Amino acid sequence: MIEYKDAAGSGGHMQVSAISKSFGIGPLRKQVIDNCTFTLERGKLTVLIGPSGCGKTTLINLLAGYETPDSGDITVDNEPIKGPGKDRLVVFQETALFPWMTTFQNVVYGPMVRGEKNKKELEEEAMFLLNKVGLAEFRDKYPIQLSGGMQRRCELVRALINRPKIMMMDEPFRGLDAMTRELMQEYYVRLFEENHLTNLFITSELEEAIFLADRLIILTNRPAGARTVIEIDLPRPREFKILVTREYLNYKQQALEILHEEAMKAFSSGSGAAVSDFLEAYSEVKAK
Numbered sequence: 001m002i003e004y005k006d007a008a009g010s011g012g013h014m015q016v017s018a019i020s021k022s023f024g025i026g027p028l029r030k031q032v033i034d035n036c037t038f039t040l041e042r043g044k045l046t047v048l049i050g051p052s053g054c055g056k057t058t059l060i061n062l063l064a065g066y067e068t069p070d071s072g073d074i075t076v077d078n079e080p081i082k083g084p085g086k087d088r089l090v091v092f093q094e095t096a097l098f099p100w101m102t103t104f105q106n107v108v109y110g111p112m113v114r115g116e117k118n119k120k121e122l123e124e125e126a127m128f129l130l131n132k133v134g135l136a137e138f139r140d141k142y143p144i145q146l147s148g149g150m151q152r153r154c155e156l157v158r159a160l161i162n163r164p165k166i167m168m169m170d171e172p173f174r175g176l177d178a179m180t181r182e183l184m185q186e187y188y189v190r191l192f193e194e195n196h197l198t199n200l201f202i203t204s205e206l207e208e209a210i211f212l213a214d215r216l217i218i219l220t221n222r223p224a225g226a227r228t229v230i231e232i233d234l235p236r237p238r239e240f241k242i243l244v245t246r247e248y249l250n251y252k253q254q255a256l257e258i259l260h261e262e263a264m265k266a267f268s269s270g271s272g273a274a275v276s277d278f279l280e281a282y283s284e285v286k287a288k
Contacts, residue, residue: 011198012165050219
């Protein structure tokens with residue numbers, strides 16, 4: 001039987017030190033990230049949240065090595081990153097499954113082309129993980145034959161089978177209906193609690209952020225920087241019943257106060273969309 005459970009702390013340690021990033025030329029140049037510093041602690045699930053349009057996707061592109069910061073440093077286990085690498089894998093907002101491959105073929109593609117395992121070992125590990133997320137019976141289906149939630153689960157397995165040091169999730173459940181999103185959160189948090197890889201999860205949904213996180217990093221309005229780090233001391237394994245506990249609601253109110261301030265800054269600078277993401281939830285908490 002495959003033992004896929006890694007020891008706690010087996011993931012990588014990422015240090016982000018005073019990074020900045022701008023786009024454009026001359027007077028059209030816009031600062032997106034400014035002097036941003038934070039740490040992804042080994043074996044922890046860190047969630048990044050901030051106002052709409054503050055630069056979250058730009059930030060994950062820098063951490064993944066798809067973009068280079070104008071200044072500052074990013075290291076994994078004290079080694080500077082020099083571009084994309086197997087040690088950092090990203091699950092994006094939109095599906096990135098190969099449409100001409102089956103579920104199984106999508107999952108095994110990376111390790112297979114690198115020749116890291118023999119065929120039998122690779123199939124055993126792939127089926128072990130597919131069974132974990134309820135997709136074993138769909139191994140021969142193509143992406144078009146899978147629901148949105150199934151495609152997300154397949155992408156989680158495809159990332160995990162590569163055993164990265166750091167898993168990065170760029171709003172992966174955005175666009176799913178409420179019931180599917182809740183199901184995906186449950187699959188994701190169970191997989192994390194079993195393997196304890198270092199995880200970075202980006203979201204615009206505060207309830208999702210607090211339910212998942214060991215550490216919650218709240219970003220400022222653009223240009224983005226790390227304004228506050230909140231340590232989320234809620235018991236694991238996580239269950240949805242924690243969403244009605246006093247501890248959870250206290251974390252939510254603390255975070256909403258900060259997010260509201262940053263959203264109002266965005267509104268005053270002309271980005272009204274940022275406010276709409278948080279005002280409804282803010283009003284609900286204040287009314288309690």
